[in-house]
Amino acid sequence: MASGRPKRSSTSGRRANGTVKLGDVKNSVTASKKPNKPARKTADKNLKRKGGNNSKRVKGKRSRVAVAAVLWTVIILAALLYLAYKLTVKPPIITPVPTPTTSHNIDDPQKPEDDNTTQNPQNSIPPEDDTPAIVRKDNFYTFLVIGKDKVGKNTDVLMVGSYDAKNVQANIVNIPRDTMVNVSRKVKKINAAYAYGGIENLKEEISLLIGFKPDFYILVELDGFVTLIDAIDGVDFYVPIDMDYDDPGQDLSIHHKKGLKHLDGQAALEVVRFRHNNDGSGYPRQDLDRIQTTQNLMTAVAKKMINLKTLLKINELVDIAKENLDTDLKAGEMLWLAKEALKVDVGSGLHFYTYSEETCMYKGLSYVYATEDEALKLINSTINPYTTDITNLDLIKP
Numbered sequence: 001m002a003s004g005r006p007k008r009s010s011t012s013g014r015r016a017n018g019t020v021k022l023g024d025v026k027n028s029v030t031a032s033k034k035p036n037k038p039a040r041k042t043a044d045k046n047l048k049r050k051g052g053n054n055s056k057r058v059k060g061k062r063s064r065v066a067v068a069a070v071l072w073t074v075i076i077l078a079a080l081l082y083l084a085y086k087l088t089v090k091p092p093i094i095t096p097v098p099t100p101t102t103s104h105n106i107d108d109p110q111k112p113e114d115d116n117t118t119q120n121p122q123n124s125i126p127p128e129d130d131t132p133a134i135v136r137k138d139n140f141y142t143f144l145v146i147g148k149d150k151v152g153k154n155t156d157v158l159m160v161g162s163y164d165a166k167n168v169q170a171n172i173v174n175i176p177r178d179t180m181v182n183v184s185r186k187v188k189k190i191n192a193a194y195a196y197g198g199i200e201n202l203k204e205e206i207s208l209l210i211g212f213k214p215d216f217y218i219l220v221e222l223d224g225f226v227t228l229i230d231a232i233d234g235v236d237f238y239v240p241i242d243m244d245y246d247d248p249g250q251d252l253s254i255h256h257k258k259g260l261k262h263l264d265g266q267a268a269l270e271v272v273r274f275r276h277n278n279d280g281s282g283y284p285r286q287d288l289d290r291i292q293t294t295q296n297l298m299t300a301v302a303k304k305m306i307n308l309k310t311l312l313k314i315n316e317l318v319d320i321a322k323e324n325l326d327t328d329l330k331a332g333e334m335l336w337l338a339k340e341a342l343k344v345d346v347g348s349g350l351h352f353y354t355y356s357e358e359t360c361m362y363k364g365l366s367y368v369y370a371t372e373d374e375a376l377k378l379i380n381s382t383i384n385p386y387t388t389d390i391t392n393l394d395l396i397k398p
Contacts, residue, residue: 091165092141092333094215135387139165141337142385144206144214145172146194147222153195156222156273157294160206160214162383168343171382172298173210174291175355180367181205182396189367209355209370210379211390216329224324225272226265231316232307234264235300240293241282243274272297287368288357295352302346353382360398369398 140162147157158175177191183205185196193205199217207213229235243256254270263271272294276282283289321334329337344350355378356370372393380389 091139091336092216092329094136094141137164137385137387140385141165141216142212142214142383144203144217146199146202146217146219147225148194148219154191155194155202156191157220158190158206160210160383162385163337163340165340168340168345168349170341170344170350171353172295172351173353173355173378173383174295175206175209176287176291176368178287178366178368179209179355180360180362180369180396180398182208182394186363187365188362188396189365208394209375210383211376211393212385215385217327218329219326221324221326222269222273224320226269227320227324228317229263229265229268229301231313231320232301232304234262235268235297235304237261237263237268237271237297237300239271240289240296242277243271243282244277244279245274246278268297268301285357288354288359291354295354299346299350299352302350306342306346351382353378362398367398370395 143161143163145157145159145161146155148155155177158177159172160175161170161172163170175190177189179190180188181190181193182188183193185192190205190209193202197204199219203213203217238260239256239258242258243254245252245254247253252270252273254274256267256271256274261267272290274282274293275286275290283293318335327334356368356375358369358371360367360369372395375393375395376390384390
């Protein structure tokens with residue numbers, strides 16, 4: 001029996017009676033579009049995935065280029081810095097030793113061309129001289145080191161140092177401030193030489209004591225010493241005696257107990273400057289023992305200076321040196337010496353000596369004096385810059 005409901009035709013959207021409803025058309029259109037959506041989404045995803053990969057590749061390539069550019073810039077800067085270092089950091093230039101002159105009139109412009117002395121072959125050849133030529137040791141440098149305060153004219157510290165770059169050895173000879181020097185002035189102490197004629201006069205008078213003029217000088221203001229010690233965070237040091245001294249005139253107030261202490265810059269300066277207590281007690285040998293204390297403190301400072309933590313402050317130390325040093329060394333030469341100093345073994349390559357420990361009274365004043373034999377023995381074994389021994393000094397005999 002046939003149903004009362006109309007049958008659907010096999011044709012989509014068409015009923016048995018041949019009529020088509022609007023809703024059926026919409027459903028048919030919608031159904032026909034559905035299978036295509038997943039395909040489009042997949043295509044879009046593939047396109048995005050390909051585009052993303054390309055973007056990552058471009059970004060990665062740009063990053064590698066940027067890194068390469070930075071590395072190349074660093075390499076160029078390093079090369080330029082190394083070149084600048086090589087051009088500026090050089091060993092000090094030593095003034096050549098003057099060749100001894102003769103009294104012969106060879107090629108003397110004051111003589112006429114027909115003068116017999118220029119025509120005689122015997123006069124044109126200088127006679128043989130038995131005096132050995134003065135020859136410098138290779139890579140051997142000498143320095144006059146002076147310590148003074150900004151107020152006083154006399155020097156507190158005088159040292160002649162040498163550095164043998166070939167054997168990596170440094171010798172320092174302390175010259176006591178009361179050392180007698182052969183000059184015409186009434187007070188013949190070497191510490192007065194700077195006040196009378198500055199650096200050149202001091203170098204001249206030092207040469208009377210050691211037989212040669214040091215190649216370079218380094219004048220250190222004592223305020224700079226304080227700043228330097230503070231910059232390396234102080235130094236551990238054994239104070240050898242009780243120190244109790246006050247001198248308002250020099251703005252000195254020194255009070256330290258015997259024993260191991262950590263000294264800042266001001267305390268270190270006080271220990272170096274101390275000579276005796278207000279009651280007259282103090283070092284048994286006065287200035288000689290003071291020099292020994294100074295040498296011990298300098299050794300402690302040298303050990304602290306080669307500490308890695310201190311080396312990281314090299315720029316700060318250079319600035320301190322610029323502000324508180326007066327020297328005829330060039331900046332590049334000082335940097336070279338600083339580099340060389342790092343090679344020195346403080347225990348076996350750094351040596352301190354005292355010029356003399358003999359004392360005397362001369363015209364009412366206390367002096368330190370040296371005998372020529374003892375002085376020559378010390379100089380020739382430590383700071384003599386020549387290949388032959390120095391044989392005589394211009395010393396005064398009290």
